[in-house]
Amino acid sequence: MQALTVCELPIDFAPAAFRIKCVSEPWERREALALRRAVFCVEQGVFVGNDLDAIDAHATLLVACACVAGECDQVVGTVRIHEAEPGVWWGSRLAVHPSYRHLGRLGATLIRLAVSMAHARGATAFWAHVQQQNVALFEKLNWHLHGPVQLHGRPHGLMEASLAHYPPCHEPDWGYFTLPQARARASASAGERRT
Template identity: 55%
Template structure:
């Protein structure tokens, strides 16, 4: 699904919206179709391989390929209330009963200043795992993102170097994340004005 390019709408009787208009709604949910999964994996490659150079070519691994508990979560921009494009993603999986991990949190470069997409993905990641019996939710967080996670009630357990970058092993305070029993529906952010 490609977005309609509003900037190319030049006939006044066809398009009365201002140039650069973007839908004010964003949906945060578990990926529910092949196009969402493909775009989420492409966004991860863009962020972790091309921008950060953490992986050579692709970050797809055995968790993505072989772990039946693995779920991709997506932040979707919308057009006319219909999902349009994956602009953020995170992955969760359960290596053992009650223990969940989050990883591969990525937001598209043009949307990082929105301010709520990453934290909303984290909220759904922990909340949906909480609904599935999570008692411990962990993540290896890059050093530059530790402050964000602390604001979201995560605590640092340890520090280490992973892929030549400093990371903190962090744990979510589950009391701050109510269980989400409808992860494929997720929730809507209605503040598109913060993009810029």
């Protein structure tokens, strides 16, 4: 008897969309923390063992999830935010899985939701210590460099978001959807051809 094949996915299968949102399920939190360990402990060697600290006890965790059939399936990016004092918010631990760094603007969209969510919660300032190699990306996203700092033995930039470029997001549980970059370009080109 021949086996019935229900569905074969192509080897180069990639998610059709990503959802960037606040963590709402325990599995999302577990995968986000595992991703942080993989990036900051294993890949970069910034921390030994794990990267958890006192901020995690009160920070809000955001995730970028790869979607299958419109549902979150896998955490492929994360960032955390917290209010250090009234109106002053910080973002930290931005991480995107290496396999997904080329597919779209996941890091940029995580940053956008982080700042926009804090803005909706009354932020008057939003800060981050950004690894030196990522300063240029943040500058493109309307952040301002206030100077160099050493953090965890590595060069960082002390940066502040321009809140005027980040409209408040009052629905962070819903978040944002984004297409992989190549698919978004193809969709735009198809739209141009139709006009």
